[in-house]
Amino acid sequence: MALRDDMLSWGRAHRALHEVRRPGFAEEAPAMLGGQAPVLAYGMGRSYGDSCLNPGGTLLDMRGLDRWIAFDQEAGLIEVEAGLTLADILEQLHRVAAPGRCWFLPVTPGTKFVTVGGAIANDVHGKNHHTAGCFGHHLISFRLLRSGGTVRRCSPTENADLFAATIGGLGLTGLILSATIQLKPVPSLWMEVEDIRYRDLHAFHALTAESADWDYTVAWVDCLAGGAELGRGIFTRARHAVTDRAPPPPRLAPRLSMPMDAPGFLLNGMTVGAFNALYWRRAPERPIRRIGPYEPVFYPLDAIRGWNRLYGVAGFYQYQCVVPHAASAEAVPALLRAVAEARDASFLAVLKTLGDVRSPGMLSFPMPGVTLALDLPNRGTRTHDLLNRLDAITAGAGGRIYPAKDGRVSPGDFQRGFPNWRDFARHVDPHFSSSFWRRVSAPAGHPTRGDVAPC
Amino acid sequence: MLKVAIFGATSAIAQAVARRFAGEGARLFLVARDAARLEVVAADLRARGAASVETATADLAETGGHAALVEHARLALDGLDAALIAHGTLGDQKAGEADAGAMLRELGVNFLSPASLLTHLGNLMEAQRHGSLAVIGSVAGDRGRASNYVYGSAKGGLRVFTQGLRHRLGRAGVAVTLVQPGFVDTPMTAAIPKGGPLWATPDRVAADIHRAMKTGPAILYTPWFWRYVMLIIRLLPDFVFKRLKL
Numbered sequence: 001m002a003l004r005d006d007m008l009s010w011g012r013a014h015r016a017l018h019e020v021r022r023p024g025f026a027e028e029a030p031a032m033l034g035g036q037a038p039v040l041a042y043g044m045g046r047s048y049g050d051s052c053l054n055p056g057g058t059l060l061d062m063r064g065l066d067r068w069i070a071f072d073q074e075a076g077l078i079e080v081e082a083g084l085t086l087a088d089i090l091e092q093l094h095r096v097a098a099p100g101r102c103w104f105l106p107v108t109p110g111t112k113f114v115t116v117g118g119a120i121a122n123d124v125h126g127k128n129h130h131t132a133g134c135f136g137h138h139l140i141s142f143r144l145l146r147s148g149g150t151v152r153r154c155s156p157t158e159n160a161d162l163f164a165a166t167i168g169g170l171g172l173t174g175l176i177l178s179a180t181i182q183l184k185p186v187p188s189l190w191m192e193v194e195d196i197r198y199r200d201l202h203a204f205h206a207l208t209a210e211s212a213d214w215d216y217t218v219a220w221v222d223c224l225a226g227g228a229e230l231g232r233g234i235f236t237r238a239r240h241a242v243t244d245r246a247p248p249p250p251r252l253a254p255r256l257s258m259p260m261d262a263p264g265f266l267l268n269g270m271t272v273g274a275f276n277a278l279y280w281r282r283a284p285e286r287p288i289r290r291i292g293p294y295e296p297v298f299y300p301l302d303a304i305r306g307w308n309r310l311y312g313v314a315g316f317y318q319y320q321c322v323v324p325h326a327a328s329a330e331a332v333p334a335l336l337r338a339v340a341e342a343r344d345a346s347f348l349a350v351l352k353t354l355g356d357v358r359s360p361g362m363l364s365f366p367m368p369g370v371t372l373a374l375d376l377p378n379r380g381t382r383t384h385d386l387l388n389r390l391d392a393i394t395a396g397a398g399g400r401i402y403p404a405k406d407g408r409v410s411p412g413d414f415q416r417g418f419p420n421w422r423d424f425a426r427h428v429d430p431h432f433s434s435s436f437w438r439r440v441s442a443p444a445g446h447p448t449r450g451d452v453a454p455c
Numbered sequence: 456m457l458k459v460a461i462f463g464a465t466s467a468i469a470q471a472v473a474r475r476f477a478g479e480g481a482r483l484f485l486v487a488r489d490a491a492r493l494e495v496v497a498a499d500l501r502a503r504g505a506a507s508v509e510t511a512t513a514d515l516a517e518t519g520g521h522a523a524l525v526e527h528a529r530l531a532l533d534g535l536d537a538a539l540i541a542h543g544t545l546g547d548q549k550a551g552e553a554d555a556g557a558m559l560r561e562l563g564v565n566f567l568s569p570a571s572l573l574t575h576l577g578n579l580m581e582a583q584r585h586g587s588l589a590v591i592g593s594v595a596g597d598r599g600r601a602s603n604y605v606y607g608s609a610k611g612g613l614r615v616f617t618q619g620l621r622h623r624l625g626r627a628g629v630a631v632t633l634v635q636p637g638f639v640d641t642p643m644t645a646a647i648p649k650g651g652p653l654w655a656t657p658d659r660v661a662a663d664i665h666r667a668m669k670t671g672p673a674i675l676y677t678p679w680f681w682r683y684v685m686l687i688i689r690l691l692p693d694f695v696f697k698r699l700k701l
């Protein structure tokens with residue numbers, strides 16, 4: 001079997017060779033776990049760093065397992081294969097939508113092009129984390145294939161320890177074959193939305209506090225603004241609208257596409273600065289409430305296929321951390337200042353308050369606090385130095401980074417951030433591994449930076 | 456509500472076509488040789504909106520069962536608006552060169568079997584005086600090549616067969632379409648290294664097939680550019696072609 005170099009993560013900053021196997025039916029999967037080298041599932045590759053990569057080992061491309069098993073339209077229960085994407089689920093939810101009786105994803109990340117398996121393995125969260133918790137919170141059960149060939153049904157009451165380890169378990173506990181998910185009833189597929197321009201971090205917290213009856217909240221931050229305006233941005237809040245308008249047509253394919261890598265100079269400090277300033281001014285000073293389709297609210301970036309290639313061949317990093325509330329008043333400004341000082345930043349910086357709905361997942365990323373996510377073009381050492389500074393601030397505040405976004409955190413910072421990682425490690429299937437896991441489970445203080453050198 | 460029969464329904468391309476019909480609320484009759492896989496595919500199509508999905512299990516190389524299968528489809532769907540024949544095998548060319556028996560089996564699955572089904576389905580549609588028949592050939596059937604002429608000749612045989620059948624059934628208002636895909640990323644081509652603009656997804660090809668089953672062109676190249684690629688390949692003089700390693 002030839003090794004392939006085309007399995008990338010979303011940041012495109014790691015390059016590696018893999019043997020790739022692709023089951024077309026679940027019954028083919030057990031035979032594909034064989035061999036000496038470790039295996040790892042690969043969904044849509046929407047993780048940014050190296051948690052979906054397994055250099056020198058095998059990737060199981062799950063996109064051939066993209067079938068529906070059952071859809072109970074009365075109860076809003078769906079059972080699907082693990083390679084089905086949220087986009088596919090939404091397409092069917094459009095088809096069955098009726099006035100006053102619609103179903104929606106209970107939790108969705110900022111792109112619909114992720115698989116159900118990937119959503120479980122990272123226990124993804126959305127703009128409604130403060131009301132709904134993580135994806136894993138809405139899982140009824142799943143079927144997990146272990147390397148010995150046994151299939152375990154896992155739920156809160158059956159194989160409960162594997163259930164907890166697999167949710168947010170980074171694909172390390174085995175291969176999820178299928179899952180049963182409880183959908184959420186909504187009055188329509190339309191959203192009621194407000195965009196509110198705000199001046200500083202105090203205003204952000206005030207808006208968060210007064211948005212209790214909005215299911216979805218998030219803020220875009222102008223990360224070049226400093227001083228008194230540090231943290232200024234646009235606060236968006238949304239909820240499912242009560243209306244009997246016919247559902248908006250689903251957007252099945254991106255409207256634009258980025259067919260190749262952009263030249264590296266496109267996203268430099270100047271263009272990003274100009275974009276940030278313009279974008280901030282564009283939002284009206286007084287909020288306007290509008291009713292619109294959900295796509296632009298949840299998936300603004302999905303409108304451009306392959307937008308990650310905007311960052312050129314060197315790729316980019318996403319940095320996402322969460323810091324607990326108590327420390328956030330100091331840590332968030334410190335993080336934003338570090339980014340603003342680097343003058344290199346980030347076109348997309350997002351700030352959100354995470355709630356206290358506990359996930360069943362052992363290694364789930366969210367904790368009550370404030371989460372910040374930034375995109376940073378990969379400019380080699382300079383970028384790595386900035387990321388290390390951000391890690392230090394996060395660790396100092398008792399926070400942690402999000403493995404789905406990470407490709408370079410040190411074992412020490414990971415292990416401090418996820419203190420129960422050793423308990424989790426007991427559930428890891430010995431035949432499964434990833435670049436991320438080999439790095440972060442090394443002894444703390446170990447100089448290793450993973451086995452795919454970021455280029 | 457269209458009534459559609461699909462032979463070789465567990466094929467990756469056939470599944471992608473079936474999903475498009477399911478999304479329109481069609482009634483489906485699916486035939487494949489692996490009962491367990493067929494049930495997985497049928498459940499998927501039900502959830503995706505098919506008005507009904509019925510199945511039959513059969514080894515389609517056994518042409519003796521074809522008459523009963525087609526009759527089963529007609530009864531299950533109460534008539535038939537469209538049928539797709541999708542099964543096929545990309546056999547080992549070297550084995551076919553060394554062993555005439557292996558070569559004949561390859562021709563059996565890829566030519567005799569679809570030709571037999573086309574005959575039964577064609578007669579049915581001719582009698583009801585409407586319908587659309589599509590069979591998946593391949594660009595490999597457009598010119599014999601050293602690397603796959605056994606498979607290619609079976610697909611090439613379908614070209615002449617569907618030409619004639621179309622000529623005959625046109626008078627009864629029945630369309631016959633030969634589908635000519637290029638390289639499609641499916642289990643059939645799992646062993647071939649992929650990538651580059653010539654490779655298409657099953658869904659891309661299925662969009663074209665789904666449309667063609669309603670409009671009924673004689674030949675559908677999918678994606679479209681293969682029409683021109685194959686035109687050039689067919690026109691290459693023999694002394695040039697001989698030197699190419701294809």
Ligand SMILES: Cc1cc2nc3c(=O)[nH]c(=O)nc-3n(C[C@H](O)[C@H](O)[C@H](O)COP(=O)(O)OP(=O)(O)OC[C@H]3O[C@@H](n4cnc5c(N)ncnc54)[C@H](O)[C@@H]3O)c2cc1C
Binds near residue numbers: 041062117169404
């Ligand atoms: C534009 C964009 C916005 C995003 N927004 C958010 C957000 O708001 N919130 C959030 O939480 N995340 C967000 N993400 C991250 C994304 O949701 C996660 O990385 C998600 O896990 C990606 O799913 P995937 O199918 O692409 O999986 P991959 O990235 O391919 O894999 C992710 C992990 O899942 C494992 N895995 C995949 N399938 C299986 C399986 N069948 N069995 C076992 N393990 C499996 C892999 O081994 C790997 O560890 C965003 C990403 C992008 C690109």
Ligand SMILES: NC(=O)c1ccc[n+]([C@@H]2O[C@H](COP(=O)([O-])OP(=O)(O)OC[C@H]3O[C@@H](n4cnc5c(N)ncnc54)[C@H](OP(=O)(O)O)[C@@H]3O)[C@@H](O)[C@H]2O)c1
Binds near residue numbers: 492592637641644
């Ligand atoms: N992929 C390409 O690049 C390409 C290019 C040109 C043309 N085609 C043609 O497209 C069609 C579909 O192929 P695909 O690409 O979708 O590959 P595929 O997924 O491998 O489908 C081939 C299907 O044929 C079925 N089959 C083989 N022998 C059979 C038999 N004796 N009885 C019943 N079913 C049988 C297989 O059944 P099982 O699932 O039980 O094995 C399988 O479902 C084929 O006719 C192929 O020749 C493909």
